[in-house]
Amino acid sequence: MVEQRRDGRDERGVRGGAQGVPEAWGRAVHADEAEAWESLVATARRTVSDGLVVGTSGNVSVRVGDTVLVTPSGVPYDRLTPDDVTGVDLDGRQVLGTLIPTSELPMHLAVYRTTDALAVVHTHAVHATAVSTLVPELPAIHYMTSALGGPVRVAPYAAYGTEELAENMLRALTDRSGCLLQNHGTVTHGATLDQAYDRTAQLEWMCRLWLTASSVPGLSPTLLTGEQLAEVGEKLRGYGQRG
């Protein structure tokens, strides 16, 4: 018999041991999940390298079928390896890995349960977080507001990791693919990790733009009307390459 060590590897160094996958690991990682995990880790690392979070702030998830892969709580992204795959089902039960999933699981699961999103990105981006302390909604300073479904709302404050925060976030996300969390940060979702990430980057950029324009003494920025946003919303449907 091949013995398991405390780190979960057998004496050959194989994770999962001789019998395949032990109870603690839930089940084996499928090939599409391994691939999605690689993209998730790359996206999480991007949030750090692009300055959208510091330390272990923020979290990322991606849905593969009925499994949600999530960043583990409090682990620096540069330490994550393919062996660290962390996954839960839509009820939050851990089905993959032994690391504790992100403390913001309620927010991620709330998005997957109520939308057709396949990826969620949460950050503490500095300009977005600053705006979340100033206004209940990001003023329509740029037409890329339409890329998020309309003016971006601020979800009222609740402590991190709580169901209350997830509920506040869901309300702020109604008909939107992104929102701000008061005194906390951002949440965006999308059909892919790249799309969810890009929405976070656009949101942070618009917050920076509004803070810059509104900080000029004696002047206040012009804002776009609902009609102007709706026009761009339509136009953006055909944006980019076809096919």
Ligand SMILES: C[C@H](O)[C@@H](O)[C@@H](O)C(=O)COP(=O)(O)O
């Ligand atoms: C305390 C955490 O930073 C919390 O603010 C959470 O929102 C966060 O961004 C990171 O938590 P996890 O490491 O648990 O994903």
